[in-house]
Amino acid sequence: MALRVAVAGASGYAGGEVLRVLLGHPAVEIGALTGNANAGQPLGSLQPHLLPLAGRVLAETSADSLAGHDVVFLALPHGQSAAVAEQLGADTLVVDMGADFRLRDAADWERFYGSPHAGTWPYGLPELPGARAALEGSKRIAVPGCYPTAVSLALFPAYAAGLAEPEAVITAASGTSGAGKSAKPHLLGSEVMGSMSPYGVGGGHRHTPEITQNLSGVAGEPVTVSFTPTLAPMPRGILATCSARARPGTTAESLRAAYEKAYADEPFVHLLPEGRWPATASVYGSNAVQIQVTHDPHADRIIAISAIDNLAKGTAGGAVQSMNIALGLPEETGLSTIGVAP
Amino acid sequence: MALRVAVAGASGYAGGEVLRVLLGHPAVEIGALTGNANAGQPLGSLQPHLLPLAGRVLAETSADSLAGHDVVFLALPHGQSAAVAEQLGADTLVVDMGADFRLRDAADWERFYGSPHAGTWPYGLPELPGARAALEGSKRIAVPGCYPTAVSLALFPAYAAGLAEPEAVITAASGTSGAGKSAKPHLLGSEVMGSMSPYGVGGGHRHTPEITQNLSGVAGEPVTVSFTPTLAPMPRGILATCSARARPGTTAESLRAAYEKAYADEPFVHLLPEGRWPATASVYGSNAVQIQVTHDPHADRIIAISAIDNLAKGTAGGAVQSMNIALGLPEETGLSTIGVAP
Amino acid sequence: MALRVAVAGASGYAGGEVLRVLLGHPAVEIGALTGNANAGQPLGSLQPHLLPLAGRVLAETSADSLAGHDVVFLALPHGQSAAVAEQLGADTLVVDMGADFRLRDAADWERFYGSPHAGTWPYGLPELPGARAALEGSKRIAVPGCYPTAVSLALFPAYAAGLAEPEAVITAASGTSGAGKSAKPHLLGSEVMGSMSPYGVGGGHRHTPEITQNLSGVAGEPVTVSFTPTLAPMPRGILATCSARARPGTTAESLRAAYEKAYADEPFVHLLPEGRWPATASVYGSNAVQIQVTHDPHADRIIAISAIDNLAKGTAGGAVQSMNIALGLPEETGLSTIGVAP
């Protein structure tokens, strides 16, 4: 029998993407689609690429409209998920694609988000040590941020294997869909095409504490994170260029061995053959992660680079992957590792 | 039992796309992948987005390498398909994604392609009147060109209903993948980003006789075609802006009725609600076609616009759709109407 | 002595571009810069590319702030120019980059713009027959729309020489800056990158009556215009693909002769050598126009294609060109025919 799934916030990019993924999921039946400003409108005018749902009309996001579903995906502005989740029964699987339940440290939350901490849910990055087990059978899932997904997967094997000093320096380039669908002048096509620009520089980006939490957790000691996000002229994709000073004795070979071990059984993470490097185009629209790592002998640093689709593995694909685990379905159900390229 | 499918020319864009589609086809097992210059290389280095096939190695295109398959897709430069097809058994389904067997008029072929005419195969645009029946059970399929697909679907209902004068004026914008994967200076990213430019102006583009053949066949009289293709700064997609003078009595309502009738039962063609117009982003990576039509009362012209993905519905998706029909499979098997957007 | 020049609406794309051009004009001193919502802000935060003006602060648009200048450029939403112009002295040269004073037919104005007609000023497309003379010494200039600039220059020589039937069919692709700097969801980078889409289809675009006025004026008879604009994934540029049925006897040679004659002495219009076609990248940031024309013998149609920069020759460059003429300066002063490419 099909799982009945609702999506709250179906008019935005995360909501649209989770619907795109769920439309290909054989165990799912799509139930309520809700919005706020857009309630009453047909999805066809809001998400014209989702042809099979073109005639569906958005309901108001409310306890009523979301009731009676097996799974509810939340694609809401941060700070709004807790109130909605409370109204859903304890046996409804709630998958929050927002930030509200990602951080364990309440002080971090308050410093970066400026509101009271709502709590912590099992973290939907199954590839992280221990994460998959915590997701099994869970009724609540906090989907990771897009940057933390890309960065954590690029770097954690080096920390897990004790090969990296606890100071990570990260620059990541993201497609513009990461900034959402709200119309802001600096996100106009005229502004972003042909331009690269940084933002949240100097430790201010909200994904910084989440990256720190992930890497420190794996390293077993505090990892200092310097994270600079940049906006790239493309709709989707994150390329995360991550580096850390190597611990004594680290070599390209020991790194490769550590990454091969970490990802040997992971269905979505593809450690590229030596000499080839990730490109965001290769994972466009898919749940795949491309990773490569090397040691720069002159600077004695580890360089690990990952490419993901920020909306897919970085948000909605990762969310469905975690849903599959929570529900005991095969983890790959409904998910693709095939990018749409060129 | 799975159909065994080979792809000749697997390193190019059409070959890569048909593999992307076939990987999602439940009745297919992917057999030989062949190339010429790239024979011996792993697909992972040529098509890094096709993760499940990364380790497959390209064979030489030959009768031997292509033998023993139920279906063979040809993605070869024009003029090469006939020789390969001859070597394949009469009960192998051969789907030619090149131009060789599209035109019925040998003189047209010779004028536009400069080589002897190889023949004519059933034409893989099932939505055209009569085309689907000709494909059923066929062992040979000529996949239409990408522009003829977009243009014919935009205009044929107007001709079928006798609403348009037999002079079509067409401007189409195509993504750069339509020009193939051969490295030519004018196709460099530096040249095409930020630029729109026409080519093949004045009736010289090879898709002109194919468009003429399709529209004239439906109209039952010769249709004169003025076709101007332009290169747009995007990897995929065709937006075809098509117009023709209206026959007396044609109205927006009679046009809409004609298009609704033509596409009522078509699974891949989506006539948009009135007031909404196609966008190539909405069909990115999918086999869907978006169409809208109107009547400009001042100029007394019909304006019909379609959007397709040139590699998907315009090439490889259309090819698999026709394969399904030829083999008696449900037409939608393995094909998506969901675009990857934004 | 330097001309003192003010710009009303300096925070938008037209305002920014006229400043970019004027900064390179040797006879100009930049005076007041005004805005409404952005008054009080430094230009450096609104137009960060205009480094020499980074510290200038926007004043409110008012009679006071604009007083005391030799030239005032208006880059205002349509309907607002008349009120501002009235407050400026009759010996101030007022250059309106909006639509208010372009149309001669009040009924056309009211039908397309929905407000009372403000009047008609000398039309700032000097290449049109008669237009240059009307600009000389004028104190009021109506700068043409960007599409009418591209289309009129592509087609008028054919009409002037009596080579074209009076039914023009036009498709034009524009960069997104043509839609302005107001943040609207469909103009987000995420939406426009990778997408082509039409708008204002079926005769509804406001530039249609202006194109009709220009072509009919040259033809000496009413020309029917079918105009379809499309949005292209690039910040700047218009590629206008224009066609009309050829009058009997029209040949590629007679067309070329007509265009050579029309543009023999024009400093900004470049009729390309035979066989080469325009590209918007070639005129990026410049006041140049690239044009090519041919005759399609099979369809017996004239195909004329132009490329301009919509903000430069299509708006601000054309405005400065007309200013030069009005003031008796050499027409090319401060204007470039060199594109920024690749």
Next chain:
Amino acid sequence: MALRVAVAGASGYAGGEVLRVLLGHPAVEIGALTGNANAGQPLGSLQPHLLPLAGRVLAETSADSLAGHDVVFLALPHGQSAAVAEQLGADTLVVDMGADFRLRDAADWERFYGSPHAGTWPYGLPELPGARAALEGSKRIAVPGCYPTAVSLALFPAYAAGLAEPEAVITAASGTSGAGKSAKPHLLGSEVMGSMSPYGVGGGHRHTPEITQNLSGVAGEPVTVSFTPTLAPMPRGILATCSARARPGTTAESLRAAYEKAYADEPFVHLLPEGRWPATASVYGSNAVQIQVTHDPHADRIIAISAIDNLAKGTAGGAVQSMNIALGLPEETGLSTIGVAP
């Protein structure tokens, strides 16, 4: 009297850009334009954006064709400049936009370029301490690489002021024109649009020793450089994200003071107001450099980011700036600080 200037390698991107800049230089008359494969072709077909030179025909690159000029710009593949330069008189100013004479360390040269070291010429980055003086009156100039320009300007003030530890970690995103005009499959528009990808990872990029040379020279001690270049989906521009651990006592204020001091009198370097960050679009087509710097207190690192146009300030604009200095002309002659945006 005008300086007579020749450009060897006029068909490529660097050659085209130096011509674009020189066309706006009031003291220059453009003489011989040379090429190899393209000799005999008109520039109009190779650089269609350079309208005023459309009819000029390329000569063979040779001592004869380049003789009799006051200045010769070399835009040649590396390894070819020395032979050409030797044939030019000692009183011809030779400006090499290639790599041949940038490095002082012959071993570095041989390791990264695989050919014998040709020598070292005065280095054309006038903003570097001591560089301007070395350029004055010189008859030979080595134009810096595009990445070293962006990175050195972003970081050297921190090293000059003793605020940074000698380990720099740099990620830079470059537009595709940095890879040149040779047609290679991975540089096709279809491949690069929508994609970010790294290359030369792990210390292998040839600009690494040049960056090291510049930063170590300023620091007065060896600076270790970890440099990762990435290819971004845009034609032009470099965004360099540079970081280094802060020396004890370094603050945002001491950094700002150091940068203000370094750039107080520099005409082309714009240290942005606090809180605003560079964007490549803002310097498109101009010789300007946008820079911002901050201190991340949590990670205790300096983050300095610069944006340049790789072809302009990063190659041809910087070359003309250095030419001006060498010849005793005002340094800003013919150079713009106004970007072409949006």
